[in-house]
Amino acid sequence: MKRSLFAIFFVIGFLLAAPTDALDLTPRPATTSFNGLRVKRYFFEDAGKQMAFRIDNKMTVKGSNDSAEFKFDDLKSAAMQISRSPKNSETAFEEKGLESYRADARALVPGNATDVQLDQENPGAIAINGWTSYQFIFTYKLSGFDYRRSVTFLNYSKTEQLIMDVSAPAAEFDVVFIRGYQVLNSLSEFRGESAGPT
Numbered sequence: 001m002k003r004s005l006f007a008i009f010f011v012i013g014f015l016l017a018a019p020t021d022a023l024d025l026t027p028r029p030a031t032t033s034f035n036g037l038r039v040k041r042y043f044f045e046d047a048g049k050q051m052a053f054r055i056d057n058k059m060t061v062k063g064s065n066d067s068a069e070f071k072f073d074d075l076k077s078a079a080m081q082i083s084r085s086p087k088n089s090e091t092a093f094e095e096k097g098l099e100s101y102r103a104d105a106r107a108l109v110p111g112n113a114t115d116v117q118l119d120q121e122n123p124g125a126i127a128i129n130g131w132t133s134y135q136f137i138f139t140y141k142l143s144g145f146d147y148r149r150s151v152t153f154l155n156y157s158k159t160e161q162l163i164m165d166v167s168a169p170a171a172e173f174d175v176v177f178i179r180g181y182q183v184l185n186s187l188s189e190f191r192g193e194s195a196g197p198t
Contacts, residue, residue: 025068027061051093054186076167080180085163089155093134105136105151106167113140125152148173
């Protein structure tokens, strides 16, 4: 009985001690004005700030606190997800830590994929907003088709790390990655704009 009570209080204490200022990856719609026109955008909540981003008119986004999922209306087999990493930004992109990062990245490849190969490792693959990052690119076959998948670990802040996971048929991958990169590249705090429901 005492052990059960201790376990309960330990969990409660852990939850109370957990940071409440983490980036919330629930995408929320907003409207802004640009040259007199109303423009639809989205934003994430981040410790009282609203971090806005854009998607193109052939993309959709949905998600929850821990992840945002992006779909491409014109490329049905492609997808992108931005999610909270199980690690934090203090886990260095150095050889000792990279073994663990490789395993985490490999785990995102579908379990039914065949001929899985780690094709590339790219340090600093996403060099925007002062972020540090490390990327793994896999090739594999899925239902007989060639696929590529990039898994990029991104240090969003001093304590928070995100994962950008992009997958597509091999022939479409470069285009899909560029469109996904543009979403991240557009991420910035609303300044002097009106953010809120459309």
